[in-house]
Structure formats: C-alpha cells, structure tokens
Amino acid sequence: MKAEIITIGDEILNGQIVDTNSAWIAQQLAPLHISIAQISSISDSAEAITLALQQAEQRADVIIVTGGLGPTKDDVTKSTIANYFNTRLVRDPQVLAHVQQLFDRLGYTDMPEVNKQQADVLAIAKVLFNDVGTAPGMAIEKEGKYYAFLPGVPFEMKHLIEHRVLPDLRRLQPEAYVYNAHLITVGLGESHLARQIEDIEDAMPSFVKLAYLPKLGLVRLRFTAVGADLEVLKKETDNIADAVAQRLGKHVVAREDLSFEEIIVRTFAAKNLRLATAESCTGGNISTQITAVAGASQMFQGAAVVYSNQAKVDVLGVSASTLEAHGAVSEPTVVQMADGAKAVFHSDYAIATSGIAGPGGGTPEKPVGMVCVAVAGRYETLSKTFYYKNDRAVNIQRATMAGLSMLWNLFQKEEAVKME
Amino acid sequence: MKAEIITIGDEILNGQIVDTNSAWIAQQLAPLHISIAQISSISDSAEAITLALQQAEQRADVIIVTGGLGPTKDDVTKSTIANYFNTRLVRDPQVLAHVQQLFDRLGYTDMPEVNKQQADVLAIAKVLFNDVGTAPGMAIEKEGKYYAFLPGVPFEMKHLIEHRVLPDLRRLQPEAYVYNAHLITVGLGESHLARQIEDIEDAMPSFVKLAYLPKLGLVRLRFTAVGADLEVLKKETDNIADAVAQRLGKHVVAREDLSFEEIIVRTFAAKNLRLATAESCTGGNISTQITAVAGASQMFQGAAVVYSNQAKVDVLGVSASTLEAHGAVSEPTVVQMADGAKAVFHSDYAIATSGIAGPGGGTPEKPVGMVCVAVAGRYETLSKTFYYKNDRAVNIQRATMAGLSMLWNLFQKEEAVKME
Structure with a gap:
C-alpha cells in the first residue's frame, strides 16, 4: 500500500518549525509495508486543503493529514473537509464531555463556544478519541481509501497514530x-x-x-x-x-530497533557498568544524547563540560603542565580529561572530547574541525584525533558519534578480554 | 511572490532523515517577501518529479528543488528535468575541472564516468557553481518562473542559496x-x-x-x-x-534576528560575565544549547551534569543532609547546585535543574514532569518549581527554556540594581 502525509499550517511553511511529524509517521508505517509516496506541507486555506486531498488520492491508498485542528485555529480545516466529503459537522457528546473535563480542571467556569467546537466532528467519520489533548482525530473510509485527520501537536499525533490509526491500518490488510x-x-x-x-x-x-x-x-x-x-x-x-x-x-x-544511545544505556545498565563524560568541544551533547534515553539514570553518572582551562584543571584534575605543553586540544589533554571524569564520577567508562568546533578559533596547526577524543575503560584509555571540515553543528554531531563509537569499541574489546 | 520547495529522495519519504532544509530555505526567503505556498517531498522517479514540477508551477513563481543530484544517485533527476525543459545535458568544463581537482586531492588516479557526470548540466541552465561540493546547482528562468535545482546536502544547499539563489531572487524584483x-x-x-x-x-x-x-x-x-x-x-x-x-x-x-541563546551569549560576552550550569534532569541540554552558539567560549565556563547524588555532593558541594531532608528534586537542592556551579566554575551566573523527566521515577509527591530550577546571580539565588505533563523530550526542552528565561530575568534585575 501507498500512503501520503499532508501537514496543514503556516508554521511549517514560514520555516518557524521543522516538520518532524512526517518522518516519525513514515517510520511507523514502514513495518506495515506501507511506503510513503509524497509528503506535503500546505497552508491553512480551503483551496489548498481541497487540492492537496484531490492530488493525494491519485497517488495513495492511505492519506494522513496532521494539523489545522487545534483550538486556536478557525475551523477552516473541519468545514473544508466536511464539504470535501459531502457531509456535515456534528457535536460528539463523548468528546464534548472530555473537553469540558479538561476545561474544568483548569478552574474556569464557562467554556467558550470556540472550545466547544473542538468536539465537532464529521458526521461520517469515526472519532479517534484523543486521551492526551482536546482535539479529536477523525478517520474516514471511502471508495477504498483511508483518511486520518489528526492534531499537529507531536505527542497528541503520536498517541493517535499508535493507538487508533495503526490498528485501523492493520485491519485494512487482514489477509496479509x-x-x-x-x-x-x-x-x-x-x-x-x-x-x-x-x-x-x-x-x-x-x-x-x-x-x-x-x-x-x-x-x-x-x-x-x-x-x-x-x-x-x-x-x-x-x-x-x-x-x-x-x-x-x-x-x-x-536485534531490536534501537538507537545507538539506547543500546549503550541498556547494555551498560544490564552489566551494571557506569558511564561519565568530560566534554569540551561537544559542550554536553554526548551527555544530552545519553540522558535523552529513559532509564539513563541507571548507568549515567554525570558529565563535566569544561570549556575553560581552569575548569579542566579544577574539576577534572588535568595537569597545568600538560595543558601548557600540548594545549587544550591534544590527545594528552583528552586522555587526562577522560581519566579525570572516571575518577570524579566514580564510573567504569568515560568519554572525553576537545576540539575546535568553529567557525572561529582555528590555527594552521590546529584547524577548525580538529577534534581529539579519548575513552577511558576498565583496563586502558585510548585516544584519537579527527579532522572534520563542516560547520559547527555538524562538527559537534560528528565528534559525539566518534565518542560513542570509540566507547562501544573499547567496551567490546574489554568484554572480550574478560571472557578469555 | 510565491515559492514552492520540492525535495527529492527516499531518505525523507521513509523517515530516515527529517527535512530540515525546507524550513531553513523558507526562513531565507521570508525577508525577500517571498512566501512558501507548499513544501513537497517526493520520490526519485521521473513520474513523481515531472508531476511535482507541473503542480508547483500552477501555484508559485519560484520553484526550488533540492536533492537527487549527488554522485551516488543515478541520473534520473537531471535527465527528467532535461526532458521537462525540452533541452539536453552538456558537460560543463569549469565544473569538470573542479570535480577533477576534488578527486585528485583524494589521491585517486582515474576518475570514473559516474563522477564526470557530476559536471553535466542542462544546456539552457545557468550553472550555480558549488565551491563546497561536487554537484553544481542549476537555475532556469522560463515563462516568468524561476527554478533552482540544488544538491540536498545541507551545507552545500545553504552555500548555493546564500551565494547564488538569493542574489538571483533579489534581481528578479528590482523595482521593489x-x-x-x-x-x-x-x-x-x-x-x-x-x-x-x-x-x-x-x-x-x-x-x-x-x-x-x-x-x-x-x-x-x-x-x-x-x-x-x-x-x-x-x-x-x-x-x-x-x-x-x-x-x-x-x-x-x-533588535537583530537572533535566537535566545545567541542573545545570552552576546550580552554576557559584551559585559564580560561568565555562565556555568549544573544540570540533572536536563542532562546537559542547557550547556549544549549555549555551546551550539559560535563564540560561546567567551562567556561559558562549563557545566556539571550530576545525575547521581554522589556527584551532586562531590562535584558541586551539595550537602548530604539537604539531599536527605528534601531529596534531589527540591528547591533547596537546586539552589545549592547553582551556588556550587558558580563556585566551581568561577562564574558570575549559574543555572541548575533537577526534576523527574520521565517516563519512570515519579511518585505521588514528586510526579513525572516536576522540575526544580534555580539561578544564581551576582547578588542572589532564586528558585522555582514547575509541573510539566509531557513526554521526556518535551519536559527536558521546557526545563531548558525555563532555566534560560530565569537566567535572563535575574540578569535584567541585577543590571537594573547596578544602574540605581
């Protein structure tokens, strides 16, 4: 089956927000063997919505529309699609009670009409009840096509895709x-x-x-x-x-569909191993990536982001003479940073980074994009120098990935040693 | 004027990568008074490309196409658009010399035909020379419409938009x-x-x-x-x-178009004020946001990400009795974390966070989403407790923003005091 995703709203078109919903939806549909034919972001106008639906129908069996259903929007989306499907809006009592309940909880008394309209749904639609927000989703099946209309708020959209839309889509291909x-x-x-x-x-x-x-x-x-x-x-x-x-x-x-950070967190937690980081050029990004994983607190001890030389000495115990002889961006310094982080945070492993992320700060000997990474393990500490050639954000991202890869390699090596 | 953006490639459609290019392009065009009518991601097929161009022309004066021009793609994009514009491909000698030079630098001898094809451009196109990569861009003006075809690699695309496309677009509206x-x-x-x-x-x-x-x-x-x-x-x-x-x-x-982090970095650097952070639930995210700004090293001293209680005591000097009496997620603890970070990193200001990011770890007294934030300034330390109700990633993002806002408010208050 083929699907298309349509996002409605000016925030994406004027570049205020990046559309992360569509990639997430595509990832959820892939395991059902549904591929995406096109992703379109369109404006909140009747003309654009009607045209986008007409064009999507030509190419796809499943059409997923997000956005345009929030309480601050006027009702152009709902009235447009009611016209499109030749039906009318009806107020759903169960949704109205739910909206009223959320409203009461905020301590207000009279609910304005604009909030009540949140409960209006297309008469021919199946309501996709939204436990985590006020705007319900709607599903319509017509002439062999499946349409889902969902709010654009990411966690509401995700809830409805997981609990309402994916079960529908599984049902639509029961023979397979x-x-x-x-x-x-x-x-x-x-x-x-x-x-x-x-x-x-x-x-x-x-x-x-x-x-x-x-x-x-x-x-x-x-x-x-x-x-x-x-x-x-x-x-x-x-x-x-x-x-x-x-x-x-x-x-x-x-053998599961996990991110690299999830794999590290789970593996370390299961083996009761602890991790810390000492970050200069990555500025805390390695720590941020690791702690974004739920359950990271079981294995992550902490991070020292040491931008100044003073902090490298005070917090991590890097020796002033090493900094003087080799500079902050050098393998001897990152080795001491990694060993220092291991000691300060009482961890089994530590990753350390120091580099010139750019755009300023480069010299002929140490150009922008030069990054030194060290990993301290249970038995040894390794270091390596990389030369990237990108902008600041990409250099930081690459150095982060280099640190995680070196950590994983050293972990595997040390596990192999233990087995012998 | 109206523009449309078309991105070509399966990586976006199957959800492997999020399309960040389009939002960036939209932001660049807005100051030229060019708004985006639609953004479409389509597959790398002749049929999809032809249809997308036909439909975009109906709605827009400027059509920007990214992707489908890299050296690993077959040439479906270029041959399709050559057909579309009723022209043929010619090998551009200047681009060929540039590709050859980049190839030589890698130390290879014979350049394969697939790399030479990088220099093939539409005969009727103006070549948008790509200083930072091998795939050239192309601009075509036809029947009052402007088309730009650009590589999808973000920094190559950005280079060509800034140095080649924006000047063209300014020229197209010379009276205004x-x-x-x-x-x-x-x-x-x-x-x-x-x-x-x-x-x-x-x-x-x-x-x-x-x-x-x-x-x-x-x-x-x-x-x-x-x-x-x-x-x-x-x-x-x-x-x-x-x-x-x-x-x-x-x-x-x-009064410039800056992010909040850029404003903080510039203002603090100009006033020679130094910042540090002490992060528990935000896991280094505040530090990551600040250090993503070029020049952050002029004002940012460092961060201590202290996930364990032991690290809160050892690295930041939080007292064990405070942790015992009030818990890690409490205002007394974050106040000590902020003061500790200020002392350890020799800074003028420090932000501290501690909270239950979720999904695990909540209790009736301290539910998931509860976050304590403190800001230590030159004259006082303030703290506040927030109750968020979102998923882990959003809770971390909100706590980060709360920390930066509290920092800014305290800074403004203390500047006002200084003035009196």
Missing part, C-alpha cells in the same frame, strides 16, 4: 500479516556490509525484503516479510536474520 | 526593495503582546507588514517593508520598530 526483524550494526559501511551478506540476501524468499537504514555510524537492517501465515513469516525471517547476525559477528549490537 | 527590522521579545505571550501594540500596528502604512514569530519563551517581531525607495522604507520601518521597542520596554532583548 507483516513481520519485521531488526539487526543494528556498528562499524561497517552500507556498501561493505551489503557485499558481506550478498549471498544470503540473494537467497532470501521473495516475500522477505531487506532495507538498509544507515544513520551516523550505524546501519540498521530491517527484514520485512508479508504473507498469509504468520508462523512461516516469523520462522523464515528470524532464520535469515540469524544467518546475517552470525556472518557479521561483533558488528551486530542489537 | 525589501527592508526588514527585527525585535526579539521575552516574557510576553503573542496575544498579550499584540494587544499592547495594537494602536501602533493599526497605524502602520500599508507597505509595512508585521509578523509574530513565537518560539518557546520568546516572540520575534519581523517588520517587512516593500517599496521603490529604500531610504523611505528604512526610515519608516525603523521608526515603527523604535515605537514598539519603547512600548515593550525591557521585554525587548535584541
């Missing part, structure tokens, strides 16, 4: 089960990886598809099988994933 | 000068702000437009004037901005 298996790999490029497993991929039955999804330092492999017998799909797909995992050995770091 | 003035405001909601300056806005001449651009905690006002006499535009617009700035008083924090 979909089964997914994942392998997360680190340390191999996409083309190199593809060559290593070429024979396995060539021998896959036609109902199994393999997608390579590379993202900064790791490549996720998604095996998607579609067919009538779920047991067969599961067995065949898992067998193929097993064969690939065996071939790739230690490069496979997870 | 565009002048922009900006005011950045903190501490007033959009509707409250609008009411306060209603009379000034109503009295503006018709050639000046005012846009309210709210973003987490601040509202930027953009005055855009379009007309034939630049001096008049400048004088009138600056007068209006002056009047608004006077009305809003201390809520106006900058």
Whole structure:
C-alpha cells in the first residue's frame, strides 16, 4: 500500500518549525509495508486543503493529514473537509464531555463556544478519541481509501497514530500479516556490509525484503516479510536474520530497533557498568544524547563540560603542565580529561572530547574541525584525533558519534578480554 | 511572490532523515517577501518529479528543488528535468575541472564516468557553481518562473542559496526593495503582546507588514517593508520598530534576528560575565544549547551534569543532609547546585535543574514532569518549581527554556540594581 502525509499550517511553511511529524509517521508505517509516496506541507486555506486531498488520492491508498485542528485555529480545516466529503459537522457528546473535563480542571467556569467546537466532528467519520489533548482525530473510509485527520501537536499525533490509526491500518490488510526483524550494526559501511551478506540476501524468499537504514555510524537492517501465515513469516525471517547476525559477528549490537544511545544505556545498565563524560568541544551533547534515553539514570553518572582551562584543571584534575605543553586540544589533554571524569564520577567508562568546533578559533596547526577524543575503560584509555571540515553543528554531531563509537569499541574489546 | 520547495529522495519519504532544509530555505526567503505556498517531498522517479514540477508551477513563481543530484544517485533527476525543459545535458568544463581537482586531492588516479557526470548540466541552465561540493546547482528562468535545482546536502544547499539563489531572487524584483527590522521579545505571550501594540500596528502604512514569530519563551517581531525607495522604507520601518521597542520596554532583548541563546551569549560576552550550569534532569541540554552558539567560549565556563547524588555532593558541594531532608528534586537542592556551579566554575551566573523527566521515577509527591530550577546571580539565588505533563523530550526542552528565561530575568534585575 501507498500512503501520503499532508501537514496543514503556516508554521511549517514560514520555516518557524521543522516538520518532524512526517518522518516519525513514515517510520511507523514502514513495518506495515506501507511506503510513503509524497509528503506535503500546505497552508491553512480551503483551496489548498481541497487540492492537496484531490492530488493525494491519485497517488495513495492511505492519506494522513496532521494539523489545522487545534483550538486556536478557525475551523477552516473541519468545514473544508466536511464539504470535501459531502457531509456535515456534528457535536460528539463523548468528546464534548472530555473537553469540558479538561476545561474544568483548569478552574474556569464557562467554556467558550470556540472550545466547544473542538468536539465537532464529521458526521461520517469515526472519532479517534484523543486521551492526551482536546482535539479529536477523525478517520474516514471511502471508495477504498483511508483518511486520518489528526492534531499537529507531536505527542497528541503520536498517541493517535499508535493507538487508533495503526490498528485501523492493520485491519485494512487482514489477509496479509507483516513481520519485521531488526539487526543494528556498528562499524561497517552500507556498501561493505551489503557485499558481506550478498549471498544470503540473494537467497532470501521473495516475500522477505531487506532495507538498509544507515544513520551516523550505524546501519540498521530491517527484514520485512508479508504473507498469509504468520508462523512461516516469523520462522523464515528470524532464520535469515540469524544467518546475517552470525556472518557479521561483533558488528551486530542489537536485534531490536534501537538507537545507538539506547543500546549503550541498556547494555551498560544490564552489566551494571557506569558511564561519565568530560566534554569540551561537544559542550554536553554526548551527555544530552545519553540522558535523552529513559532509564539513563541507571548507568549515567554525570558529565563535566569544561570549556575553560581552569575548569579542566579544577574539576577534572588535568595537569597545568600538560595543558601548557600540548594545549587544550591534544590527545594528552583528552586522555587526562577522560581519566579525570572516571575518577570524579566514580564510573567504569568515560568519554572525553576537545576540539575546535568553529567557525572561529582555528590555527594552521590546529584547524577548525580538529577534534581529539579519548575513552577511558576498565583496563586502558585510548585516544584519537579527527579532522572534520563542516560547520559547527555538524562538527559537534560528528565528534559525539566518534565518542560513542570509540566507547562501544573499547567496551567490546574489554568484554572480550574478560571472557578469555 | 510565491515559492514552492520540492525535495527529492527516499531518505525523507521513509523517515530516515527529517527535512530540515525546507524550513531553513523558507526562513531565507521570508525577508525577500517571498512566501512558501507548499513544501513537497517526493520520490526519485521521473513520474513523481515531472508531476511535482507541473503542480508547483500552477501555484508559485519560484520553484526550488533540492536533492537527487549527488554522485551516488543515478541520473534520473537531471535527465527528467532535461526532458521537462525540452533541452539536453552538456558537460560543463569549469565544473569538470573542479570535480577533477576534488578527486585528485583524494589521491585517486582515474576518475570514473559516474563522477564526470557530476559536471553535466542542462544546456539552457545557468550553472550555480558549488565551491563546497561536487554537484553544481542549476537555475532556469522560463515563462516568468524561476527554478533552482540544488544538491540536498545541507551545507552545500545553504552555500548555493546564500551565494547564488538569493542574489538571483533579489534581481528578479528590482523595482521593489525589501527592508526588514527585527525585535526579539521575552516574557510576553503573542496575544498579550499584540494587544499592547495594537494602536501602533493599526497605524502602520500599508507597505509595512508585521509578523509574530513565537518560539518557546520568546516572540520575534519581523517588520517587512516593500517599496521603490529604500531610504523611505528604512526610515519608516525603523521608526515603527523604535515605537514598539519603547512600548515593550525591557521585554525587548535584541533588535537583530537572533535566537535566545545567541542573545545570552552576546550580552554576557559584551559585559564580560561568565555562565556555568549544573544540570540533572536536563542532562546537559542547557550547556549544549549555549555551546551550539559560535563564540560561546567567551562567556561559558562549563557545566556539571550530576545525575547521581554522589556527584551532586562531590562535584558541586551539595550537602548530604539537604539531599536527605528534601531529596534531589527540591528547591533547596537546586539552589545549592547553582551556588556550587558558580563556585566551581568561577562564574558570575549559574543555572541548575533537577526534576523527574520521565517516563519512570515519579511518585505521588514528586510526579513525572516536576522540575526544580534555580539561578544564581551576582547578588542572589532564586528558585522555582514547575509541573510539566509531557513526554521526556518535551519536559527536558521546557526545563531548558525555563532555566534560560530565569537566567535572563535575574540578569535584567541585577543590571537594573547596578544602574540605581
């Protein structure tokens, strides 16, 4: 099946916000074997909405529309789609009670009409009840097409996709089960990886598809099988994933669809290992990425962002003579930063970074984009220097990824040593 | 004028990457008084590209296409648009020499044909020379419409927009000068702000437009004037901005188009004030936001991310008895964290956060979303407790913004004290 995503609202068109909803929706539909034909952001006008629906119908079976349903918008979206589907708006009593309840909780007495209108839905629509907000979603099935209209607020949209839309979409293709298996790999490029497993991929039955999804330092492999017998799909797909995992050995770091940070948090928490960071050029970004993962507090001890030389000495115990002899951006300094963070935070591992993120601060010997990274482990501390050539934000992102990769490599090496 | 943005490539459609290019482009075009009618992400097929161009032409005067020009893509984009414009591809000698040079630098000898094809451009196009990559951009003017085809790599795209496309677009509307003035405001909601300056806005001449651009905690006002006499535009617009700035008083924090973090970095650097952070629930995110600003090293001393209680005691000198009596998530604890960070990092100001970001870790007394924030200044330390109700990522973002806002308020208060 093909789907299209339409986002309504001027905030995206004038560049105030980046549309992150659509990528998230695309990721949720992929495991159901639904691919996205087009993503469109359009303005909040009757003409634009009508045209976008007409054009999307030509290309897709599933049309997901977000935005234009909030309480501060006038009702152009709802009245436009009521016209489009040749129906009218009716006030839903269950939604009205829910909106009233949320309103009461804020301590106001009279609910204005504009808030009551939140409960208006298309007469022909199935209401997608919104537990986490006031604007309900709506689903319409017509002439073999499925339409979902959802609020644009990300966590409301996500709730409705997960709990209302995905079950609908699974029901729409009842004859076909979909089964997914994942392998997360680190340390191999996409083309190199593809060559290593070429024979396995060539021998896959036609109902199994393999997608390579590379993202900064790791490549996720998604095996998607579609067919009538779920047991067969599961067995065949898992067998193929097993064969690939065996071939790739230690490069496979997870068999679930996790981010690299999630893998690190889970693995360290399970092994009761603790992590700290000492960050200069990454400015706390490694810490931010790790602590964005729920449960990070089980393994993350803390971070010292030491921008000034004084702080490197005071907080982490870097020696003034090392700073003088080699400079803040040097392998001897990051090694001492990593060892210092391990000691200060009582951790088993520590990542340290120091570099010239740019755009200012570069010299001929130490150009913008030069980054030194160290990782202290249980048995040794390793360091490495990288030369990036990008803007500040990308340099910070790359240095973050380099730190996490070096951490993972050292962890794997030390685990192997323990096993011997 | 109206513009449309079309991005070509499966990475956006399958949700692997979020389209950040389009929002950036929209922001660049807004000051030229060019608004975006639609943003579309489409697949890398001749049919989709042709249809998207046909539909965009109906709605817009300027069509900007990114992606589909990289060296790893087959040439479907270029051959499709060559057909579309009824022209052919020719090899550009200047671009070929540039690609050859970049290739030589990598130390390879024979350049494969696929790389040479990077130098193929539409015969009727103006080449938009790409100093920072191998894929050139192309501009085509036809029947009153302007088309730009650009590589999708963000920093290459940005380079070409800034240095090649924007000058073209300015030339296309030579009779009309565009002048922009900006005011950045903190501490007033959009509707409250609008009411306060209603009379000034109503009295503006018709050639000046005012846009309210709210973003987490601040509202930027953009005055855009379009007309034939630049001096008049400048004088009138600056007068209006002056009047608004006077009305809003201390809520106006900058008269340039800056982010809140940029304003803090510039202001503190100019006044030789130093900042540090002590972060628990924000996990380094405040530090990451501040250090993302070029030049942050002039005012930012460092951050201590103290996830464990032990680290709060060891690194920041929080007293064990305070932690025991009030818990890690409490105002007494964040006050000590802020004061501790100020002392450890030798700064003038410090922000501290501690909270339950979720989804786990909540209790009836301290629910998920409860966040304590403190700001230590030159003369006093203030604290506040917030109750958010969102997912982990949003709670962290809100706590970050609360910390920066409290910092700014305390800074303004202490500056006012100094003046007395």
